[in-house]
Amino acid sequence: GDLDLTFNNTGKVVSGIGTGADEIYFSTVQSDGKIIATGYSTSNSIRSVAVVRYNENGTLDNSFGTNGITTYSAGAQFSFGWEAVILPDNKILIGCEYKDGTNLSGFAILKLNSNGTRDLSFGDSGRVKIQYSNTENIALALKVQNDGKIVMGGFYRNPTPTPKANFLLLRFKSDGVIDSSFGTNGFAATNLSQIVASVHDDNGIYDLEILPDGKILAVGDVRVSSGNQLLALARFNSNGTLDSGFGTNGVGTIDLAGSVDFGWAMKVLPDGKILTAGFSNSGSSSMESLLARFNSNGTLDNTFGNNGTVVTPVTMANDHGYAVASSSVGKIYVGVFSDNSVGSDFTILAYNHDGSPDTSFGTAGLVTTNFNFAKDVSRHLTIAPDGKLVVTGSATVSGKVNFALARYHIAGVVPVELTSFGFRQDENRILLNWVTATETNNYGFEIERAGNTLSASGEMRWEKIGFVKGFGTTTEARSYSFSDPQPLRGISYYRLKQIDHDGRFEYSSEIEVDFSVPSEFLLSQNYPNPFNPSTQISFTVAGEGLTKLSIFSASGEQVAELFNQNALPGRQYLVSFDASGFTSGIYFYRLTQGNIVLTKKMTLVK
Structure with a gap:
């Protein structure tokens, strides 16, 4: 939970993009550690989609866009960049929402080359705009299927019989053309309130995941009465129809004791279980962070928290769980946005795999970060390839809202997976060899040796005898070797000290060597x-x-x-x-x- 001081020397970055308010809604990290942040920027009372790329050290990447920044207005008064996906060719898709002066809103996609310029081969000169209804069309999520097709999710406002919001999915081909084989002419509109409670009321999608079999998970809310709003997790078939084999009639829900339960984000775990983050007022008059885990069939996992849910109050104000991530060692991190008029900070909650607080993180599983300004609002978090936690949102400086980022260390994330460590004697030398399966942020290995005698305190006397440089970050197996030209006679021990670029380190297991000098010429x-x-x-x-x-x-x-x-x-x-x-x-x-x-x-x- 400590701030990463290699990131802008403080662990925190604040950037002004336009002359007015600027805010990050989403962030993702490239394999080289560079951070893509999307949201909006305001100049001359016009809000535009803003895409900014930061170097790994927190400085703006001047090789991207103009001085690290790309902005886009969909010919509208307000445009927002909600979510970004980095494609295998390093091009970037941004899911957007736009709204014109008549309050007519729609879905939009922006596609950028890796240098931040528009990909003119996509849609209309790198952009796509579309509407389902002639009222509100709110875009909140974007994901890419394995075949390159693009799925967006959100909701639309149905004008009859009374204006109510409904789940809406739409799918595009990889070139930006609407995919007519999905739903009805590319759109799948679903009134989840009708399915869950046979009523006509508001419901909407706030996050998506594409499953390995091509099915689509969508999380959000469904209102079943004027005083009762449920968290809803729905699974759709690849053609846009509800999957009746999931939950009840395709929907899993959470209905706690209060009047509001809401799902804002989700994460599918390697075992197929599903984490959702949002908020609930089940135990308070104000909203509190809500974390839940569902089984892969849409039922709540009663081995997690309190029968599948964990409600955590953070402040006396409304606390919204807005993002969720899971590390390679099973730790869970939830970003919390506290709806305070003044004094809010970046807030992160950490949990163990069973939903209990991770007391090794911050103070009893809670970390807050103050940017030394009045109001700091965290909107998104993600785990970078090197195992660090990146949190993004906004910080208000002298009355102006700005992009804000922070990066944290996560305890227990091992940067290198060592698969073997052994030796052989070669004449008068000991040759050490080891293999890694993957490496993240690996600076290299110090080789340490100890004799068969202990210190006065009973500890082994380890000494550094060499260093081998690592490969940094790689998903390919790598082989290493080191020759000790003057081994200790008799029993001795060797170990590796793996060091990452931040100075953090892990020791390998020890190997025992019995070296005997041959009595020969x-x-x-x-x-x-x-x-x-x-x-x-x-x-x-x-x-x-x-x-x-x-x-x-x-x-x-x-x-x-x-x-x-x-x-x-x-x-x-x-x-x-x-x-x-x-x-x-x-x-x-x-x-x-x-x-x-x-x-x-x-x-x-x-």
Whole structure:
């Protein structure tokens, strides 16, 4: 829960985009650590979609758009960017809502190239605008199927018999053309209030997920009476019809003791269970953060929290759970927006896999961050590829609302998955080798060694004997090796200290090595080879006697003598050769004792 001080030196960033109010509604992180933030920017009383890319260190990415910023107005008085998806080719889709001066609103999609310019091959010069009804059409979610088709969700206002909102899904082909094979001419409108309670009332989608089988999950709310609003989780078939095998008639609901239960965000877990975040007034006159977990069939998971739900009060004001994320080790994070007139902060709640508070995070599972301004509003959170938590929203500075971001460390996220760690003895050396399955933010490995004796306090005496650079972030298996040219005789131990780019580290398990020096006349290959300017040569002898180790040029001229003294069997000798004064080329080193001679070749490369 600590702020990541490599992010703008403080862990926090505030950016003014337009001359008026600017706010982030959604953020996502590229594989290289750059952050895409979408929302709106205001200038001259016109709100436009704003897309901003930040470098991993929190500075604006000047290679994107204009000084890191792209704005777009859908020819309307108000435009908002609600959600962004980074495509496999690094192009970016933004789901948008627009509203003109007559209060007529609609759905829009903006597609950008990776440098922030519009992708002119998509829709009408990189953009698509569409309406379902001639009243309100509110776009709140966008996801992309495996086949490249684009699904948007939200709600529309049905004008008859009385104006009420209804679930609305629409699907586009990858080029921005509406997909007529979905629903009715590309639209799937559903009155969930009618299905749940046989009434005509408000209901709407606030978040979407596409399942591996192509079915669509949608979370939001459904009003069943003037005093009762339920959290609704619905599953649709790939053609836009409700999936009757999910929940009850395709819908799972939460109806706690209060009058309002609302779903704003969701996350599908690897086991198929579904987390939802929102708010409820079940235990208070004000709203409190609501976290729930559903089974994959749409029933509440009674092994989580209190029969599937966790209600958490944060402030005395209304607290809305607006985003949810789950880490690779099963921790759950909920972003909370506190609807305070003054004094609100970025707020994060952390939970264990069973719904209990994660007391290792912040204070009893709660972290708040003040940007030193009057009102800080967090709107979204996401876990970056390096395992850090990125939270985005707005901060008010001198009366102006601005983009705001913060980045946090998450305890327990291991940046490197080590799949094997072993050794072999190669003549007079110990060769260590290890393999990683994936790496995130990996700076490298320090190699540590300890002998078979303990300190006075009973601890092993570990020492650093080398370092191997890591591959940073990769999803491919990587192999590493390290040679210890002068191992300890007898029993010793080795371990790896994996270090990420922020200085955080994890130790590997230890391996035990029993190294015995052979009692034979043996000359090992120098290490490293090729070398510049120095290398090491090790040897052993079978019997006691005067022993010489000499260096010769390629022409046979002796150019150096490294060892000329009595040598004993059962010992390993390690000699360094500094070739700073020599030219590049092939050299030979010769070990002599009496009539026994061994010679090897080495290469100096400058």
